[in-house]
Amino acid sequence: MAFDLRFTKGQGTGNDFVLFSDPEGESELTPTQIAAVCDRRFGVGADGVIRAVRSANLDDGAAALAENPQAVWFMDYWNADGTVSEMCGNGIRVFTSYLLDQGLADLARDASIAIGTRAGVRTVRRTATGFEADLGPWRLAGGEPLVRGKSLPVARPGLGIDVGNPHIVVALADDEELDGLDLAYQPVVEPEPEAGANIEFVVPAEPLVEDGVGRIRMRVHERGSGETLSCGTGAVASALAVRYWAGEAAPDRWRVQVPGGVLGVRMFQAADGEHVSLSGPAELVFDGVLSLA
Numbered sequence: 001m002a003f004d005l006r007f008t009k010g011q012g013t014g015n016d017f018v019l020f021s022d023p024e025g026e027s028e029l030t031p032t033q034i035a036a037v038c039d040r041r042f043g044v045g046a047d048g049v050i051r052a053v054r055s056a057n058l059d060d061g062a063a064a065l066a067e068n069p070q071a072v073w074f075m076d077y078w079n080a081d082g083t084v085s086e087m088c089g090n091g092i093r094v095f096t097s098y099l100l101d102q103g104l105a106d107l108a109r110d111a112s113i114a115i116g117t118r119a120g121v122r123t124v125r126r127t128a129t130g131f132e133a134d135l136g137p138w139r140l141a142g143g144e145p146l147v148r149g150k151s152l153p154v155a156r157p158g159l160g161i162d163v164g165n166p167h168i169v170v171a172l173a174d175d176e177e178l179d180g181l182d183l184a185y186q187p188v189v190e191p192e193p194e195a196g197a198n199i200e201f202v203v204p205a206e207p208l209v210e211d212g213v214g215r216i217r218m219r220v221h222e223r224g225s226g227e228t229l230s231c232g233t234g235a236v237a238s239a240l241a242v243r244y245w246a247g248e249a250a251p252d253r254w255r256v257q258v259p260g261g262v263l264g265v266r267m268f269q270a271a272d273g274e275h276v277s278l279s280g281p282a283e284l285v286f287d288g289v290l291s292l293a
Ligand SMILES: N[C@@H](CCC[C@H](N)C(=O)O)C(=O)O
Pocket: 015, 048, 079, 084, 085, 086, 087, 088, 089, 090, 091, 165, 166, 198, 222, 223, 224, 225, 228, 230, 231, 232, 233, 234
């Protein structure tokens, strides 16, 4: 039976999403429906789908409420191929903007909101130019992954980093190598990560550090979505990887240039260890209704 899906299209640095509201948790889409919505020719077109559900009405939401009772809303994130992900750094800013636009939450400048995600509760602060999301603690994933690609026949070492979702960051030699990558093909990782991974390719800008801020360029092949114009958690993982490679003197603030714009990354100490935050724009582009089978 066909039904109408009322949605909002949003984007953050070109990473685009279809958002819809389902406060009671009664309208979960199937993976096939998600893929149909994200199809750029036959659907709306997006890198992912985000459902706004009250945490109280979702199994995954119970853990979020136990962690922080203020996490009233849960960001139910799905990749374009219909698989779920734990976290989305661009998505959580766009999701916050959507909650405000729909009158589902209030947020004054400099105030923060707690959002439930499968990676745990994350807080998002409203800034003068967009939003800054505290993506919480991060960790090195261990292992020694090797990454090959269509335009990268010789395997390169990657660094596995978990920021709530899995990433492997690969350093390339220069801009020419980065621009020459063919990311229409999924990079091959050995050993293959069990749950898959988002793969980021990075090069330093010249100079690497300017006014105390580290600068890198990044391209990404996202798990479940292919090449995208930006990946927020990928930008964070990339900055963490480059800081790790650069050593002690490397800064804790980074500017990450992606094909869709610029993202800010900041590392800081919190009660439970080092956290990493992501800041950038969040735009709601248009509203629509899609008839779904
Ligand atoms: N684009 C997102 C990440 C979305 C999820 C990712 N593809 C995964 O499967 O982990 C971001 O901005 O972080």
